[in-house]
Amino acid sequence: AQTVTQSQPEMSVQEAETVTLSCTYDTSENNYYLFWYKQPPSRQMILVIRQEAYKQQNATENRFSVNFQKAAKSFSLKISDSQLGDTAMYFCAFMKQGAQKLVFGQGTRLTINP
Amino acid sequence: NAGVTQTPKFRILKIGQSMTLQCTQDMNHNYMYWYRQDPGMGLKLIYYSVGAGITDKGEVPNGYNVSRSTTEDFPLRLELAAPSQTSVYFCASSMTGSGANVLTFGAGSRLTVL
Numbered sequence: 713a714q715t716v717t718q719s720q721p722e723m724s725v726q727e728a729e730t731v732t733l734s735c736t737y738d739t740s741e742n743n744y745y746l747f748w749y750k751q752p753p754s755r756q757m758i759l760v761i762r763q764e765a766y767k768q769q770n771a772t773e774n775r776f777s778v779n780f781q782k783a784a785k786s787f788s789l790k791i792s793d794s795q796l797g798d799t800a801m802y803f804c805a806f807m808k809q810g811a812q813k814l815v816f817g818q819g820t821r822l823t824i825n826p
Numbered sequence: 827n828a829g830v831t832q833t834p835k836f837r838i839l840k841i842g843q844s845m846t847l848q849c850t851q852d853m854n855h856n857y858m859y860w861y862r863q864d865p866g867m868g869l870k871l872i873y874y875s876v877g878a879g880i881t882d883k884g885e886v887p888n889g890y891n892v893s894r895s896t897t898e899d900f901p902l903r904l905e906l907a908a909p910s911q912t913s914v915y916f917c918a919s920s921m922t923g924s925g926a927n928v929l930t931f932g933a934g935s936r937l938t939v940l
Contacts, residue, residue, distance in 0.1 A: 716868070721866075754933070755914065755933060755934040756931065756933055756934075757869075757916065757918075757929075757931035759928050759929075762928070803868050803869070805868075812857060812874055812876065813859070813871045813874060813884060814869070814871070814929065816868030816869045816870070817868050818866070818867055818868050819866070819867070819868055
């Protein structure tokens with residue numbers, strides 16, 4: 713069974729700083745997808761970024777980028793120029809190709825301070 | 827478009843009562859999912875459906891039932907509510923089960939069993 717581990721329960725940075733959230737996963741699969749979801753206080757789950765395991769190039773979405781290390785089974789999220797609106801729970805998630813389900817990590821609570 | 831709509835948003839149940847959480851999507855998605863999120867934890871899959879008339883168990887199905895009579899609706903039934911079912915429930919949908927298709931989540935339903 714796949715597992716996803718987020719080792720940082722909470723993080724806090726000042727506005728405009730860069731922050732990196734860690735995620736490791738355990739799988740014997742070769743084809744899979746990795747995701748970062750954001751959950752603000754409204755509880756809505758919002759997709760931040762997605763990475764296909766077969767792509768070597770790291771995914772980027774505006775201020776959000778990932779460092780995908782397939783051999784190390786590591787998938788960290790970097791938020792550049794952090795904004796107050798980035799304050800949220802962030803979940804790393806894994807989906808095996810064809811599995812029809814996401815496996816989530818425990819989450820990291822990120823606070824951006826003014 | 828409304829996306830994924832869940833009702834009710836909040837509910838308090840007494841031990842042993844039953845209730846149904848409603849979920850409707852208007853995106854003509856084939857796949858639908860029910861997740862639960864316990865305090866401080868990531869989401870865990872309860873049940874999912876790959877199309878009308880087809881459902882399957884996820885990680886934590888005990889104490890729940892689902893049905894999928896139409897493409898749009900995927901209700902979650904709680905029988906004989908227990909305190910361990912106190913959680914936030916999320917419904918989600920996607921066009922296919924592939925990680926190439928993003929899940930769209932509802933806003934969540936907070937259930938408390940006393």
